Amino acid sequence: MGRRSDHSRAELREIIISEGHRQMQEVGFARFSAREVAKRIGYSIGTVYNVFGSHDGLILAINGRTLELWLGYLEARLNLVEPGGDRLARAIDAYFEFAIANRHAWAALYDFRLPNDVEPPDHYRERVAAIVAAVEREVAAVLAAPRKSEALKLTRSLLATVHGHCFFALNGTFRMLGETDPLAAARARVDDALEGYR
Amino acid sequence: MGRRSDHSRAELREIIISEGHRQMQEVGFARFSAREVAKRIGYSIGTVYNVFGSHDGLILAINGRTLELWLGYLEARLNLVEPGGDRLARAIDAYFEFAIANRHAWAALYDFRLPNDVEPPDHYRERVAAIVAAVEREVAAVLAAPRKSEALKLTRSLLATVHGHCFFALNGTFRMLGETDPLAAARARVDDALEGYR
DNA sequence: ACTTTTTTATGATCAGTGTTCAATATAGCG
DNA sequence: CGCTATATTGAACACTGATCATAAAAAAGT
Numbered sequence: 092m093g094r095r096s097d098h099s100r101a102e103l104r105e106i107i108i109s110e111g112h113r114q115m116q117e118v119g120f121a122r123f124s125a126r127e128v129a130k131r132i133g134y135s136i137g138t139v140y141n142v143f144g145s146h147d148g149l150i151l152a153i154n155g156r157t158l159e160l161w162l163g164y165l166e167a168r169l170n171l172v173e174p175g176g177d178r179l180a181r182a183i184d185a186y187f188e189f190a191i192a193n194r195h196a197w198a199a200l201y202d203f204r205l206p207n208d209v210e211p212p213d214h215y216r217e218r219v220a221a222i223v224a225a226v227e228r229e230v231a232a233v234l235a236a237p238r239k240s241e242a243l244k245l246t247r248s249l250l251a252t253v254h255g256h257c258f259f260a261l262n263g264t265f266r267m268l269g270e271t272d273p274l275a276a277a278r279a280r281v282d283d284a285l286e287g288y289r
Numbered sequence: 290m291g292r293r294s295d296h297s298r299a300e301l302r303e304i305i306i307s308e309g310h311r312q313m314q315e316v317g318f319a320r321f322s323a324r325e326v327a328k329r330i331g332y333s334i335g336t337v338y339n340v341f342g343s344h345d346g347l348i349l350a351i352n353g354r355t356l357e358l359w360l361g362y363l364e365a366r367l368n369l370v371e372p373g374g375d376r377l378a379r380a381i382d383a384y385f386e387f388a389i390a391n392r393h394a395w396a397a398l399y400d401f402r403l404p405n406d407v408e409p410p411d412h413y414r415e416r417v418a419a420i421v422a423a424v425e426r427e428v429a430a431v432l433a434a435p436r437k438s439e440a441l442k443l444t445r446s447l448l449a450t451v452h453g454h455c456f457f458a459l460n461g462t463f464r465m466l467g468e469t470d471p472l473a474a475a476r477a478r479v480d481d482a483l484e485g486y487r
Numbered sequence: 488a489c490t491t492t493t494t495t496a497t498g499a500t501c502a503g504t505g506t507t508c509a510a511t512a513t514a515g516c517g
Numbered sequence: 518c519g520c521t522a523t524a525t526t527g528a529a530c531a532c533t534g535a536t537c538a539t540a541a542a543a544a545a546g547t
Contacts, residue, residue, distance in 0.1 A: 094495035094542050121402070124533065135497045137537085146534055202400060204319070204460060216465060223466060247466050248454070248474040255453025256446070262402060267414060268421060268445050276446040284481045292513050292524035322504070333526045335508085344505060 104142055104152075106132050111153045112196060119195040120202035125149055150203050151215060157196045158218035164189045165225055179229045179285075180278055183253055187274050190257050198261065226250060234288050241288070249284060253277045302340055302350075304330050309351045310394060317393040318400035323347055348401050349413060355394045356416035362387045363423055377427045377483075378476055381451055385472050388455050396459065424448060432486050439486070447482060451475045 098106060111128045125146055129136045143149040168185040172178050190197040205211060223246060230249065231242035256277035259265045265273045296304060309326045323344055327334045341347040366383040370376050388395040403409060421444060428447065429440035454475035457463045463471045 096495085096543070100495095119402075125535095126533070136534085137497055138495080140535070141495070198402075201456070201460065204317075204396075211461075211465070219462070219465060244468070244474075247457075247463065247468045248478055251453035251457045251463075251471070251474070252450045252478055253453070254457065255449035255451070258399070258456065259445075259449045259452065262399065263409075264417070265445065265449075267409070267417060270442070270445045273449070276442075276449070280446055280450055280478065280482055283485060284478055286484065287481060292522095294514065294524080298524095323506095324504070334505085335526055336524080338506070339524075 100142070103134075103138070107134075107139060107142060107149070108152050108156050111149060112156045115153050115157075115199050116193060116196040120150075120199040123150075123199070147203075147205070150199070151205075151212060153196075154200050154203060155215050155218055157193065157200055158215070158222065160193070161189050161197075162218065162222050162225065165222065169225070169229070179233055179281065182226055182229050183278055183281060184274070186253050187257055187260070187277070190261055194261060201258070223247070223250065233285060238288050245284070245288065249281050252280050252284070256280070298340070301332075301336070305332075305337060305340060305347070306350050306354050309347060310354045313351050313355075313397050314391060314394040318348075318397040321348070321397070345401075345403070348397070349403075349410060351394075352398050352401060353413050353416055355391065355398055356413070356420065358391070359387050359395075360416065360420050360423065363420065367423070367427070377431055377479065380424055380427050381476055381479060382472070384451050385455055385458070385475070388459055392459060399456070421445070421448065431483060436486050443482070443486065447479050450478050450482070454478070 107128060110132050111123075111125075114128050114131070115123050125139050126136050128149075129139045139149065143152060165182060165185045168181055168188070169178055172181050210216075223243075226249070227242050227246040230246045231239050234242055234245075256265075256273050259270075260273035265271075270276065305326060308330050309321075309323075312326050312329070313321050323337050324334050326347075327337045337347065341350060363380060363383045366379055366386070367376060370379050408414075421441075424447070425440050425444040428444045429437050432440055432443075454463075454471050457468075458471035463469075468474065
């Protein structure tokens with residue numbers, strides 16, 4: 092067969108990413124298959140490789156989509172906070188809620204590792220940066236004026252803290268250790284950290 | 290062929306785990322292959338399945354070995370701390386040092402996920418518990434007497450905190466975000482948390 | 488309208504994987 | 518020494534990521 096132009100290149104990209112993301116969320120990183128995605132959208136495996144170049148390229152695009160959705164969720168959640176509400180606590184909630192509602196797609200963000208000598212593509216870096224920036228705004232809002240310059244450094248560390256708790260919550264470590272309220276623990280650690288910066 | 294009894298069952302287990310662990314550390318979880326392990330030890334793939342039942346069984350055994358080594362490293366490190374030294378800070382160092390020195394084997398601990406309805410085997414749970422207990426001792430030693438009963442709960446949360454920092458350090462997230470001293474950040478978060486418990 | 492060129496989609500093909508299991512070779516027992 | 522229980526094998530199966538000559542369709546040229 093030759094070019095069908097049922098879909099433009101951009102449409103095709105979108106179709107593959109969309110179905111790929113659905114697949115990822117359904118079966119998880121370990122069982123994800125590019126061939127299966129091709130089958131489901133009615134294109135051949137070769138077409139997927141034409142568009143994304145490699146398995147890794149496809150996964151990066153799917154993970155990029157997950158980051159987009161994550162940022163969207165975080166912003167929507169923050170928009171619901173009434174004036175005077177604890178916006179940072181709600182951001183932590185959003186971290187957990189998104190990860191739980193999108194277990195497999197979220198986990199794929201960390202299951203996939205680029206070869207050590209390869210940098211993630213710009214679109215990917217930008218999306219991560221956007222999420223960090225959204226959190227940084229909330230962290231900065233809570234810091235005492237003379238310490239606001241430390242907001243980014245602190246934000247990175249708080250994200251790692253929350254990530255650790257969320258990861259242990261989802262991968263079963265906390266259940267194994269008898270912890271029943273990981274979210275509360277994460278909030279407590281963030282509060283502890285902010286104590287000295289107020 | 291039939292039984293060669295070059296090695297007893299226990300010896301065979303050890304040979305496979307040992308070579309499997311080496312493989313895991315060399316190529317990482319994504320490229321790990323049971324067939325390759327079999328090839329390298331001069332047994333057939335069937336034998337590996339006889340001994341471990343499945344790919345997952347083999348990986349659990351290898352990850353169990355990693356946990357063993359990790360506990361050993363942690364204990365050795367703590368034994369070097371002179372009286373009056375900051376034992377908890379050295380435990381955090383040990384977390385990072387082991388993960389860095391054993392990147393792939395350490396990452397495999399988290400890359401591998403059991404099906405949701407399957408519990409990890411006892412030997413695995415026990416090894417995780419042993420590591421937690423070793424850290425808990427150090428946490429308890431630092432707590433004010435009336436709060437020592439909270440040691441386990443706090444330990445779980447501190448482990449998650451350190452894990453998050455270590456994970457971001459090794460998977461490139463911190464580099465991407467411009468953080469150059471993840472270990473210091475982890476220590477700072479732990480100190481912040483302990484502040485209220487002293 | 489009819490070539491010619493360029494682009495795009497295909498799927499057979501290759502090398503690899505996890506997994507199964509009938510066939511077989513051996514160790515140890517009677 | 519023969520027999521049986523058991524350990525070991527590797528071919529077979531169904532899948533995977535990846536490649537690329539082939540063919541079809543669109544676009545450009547005449």
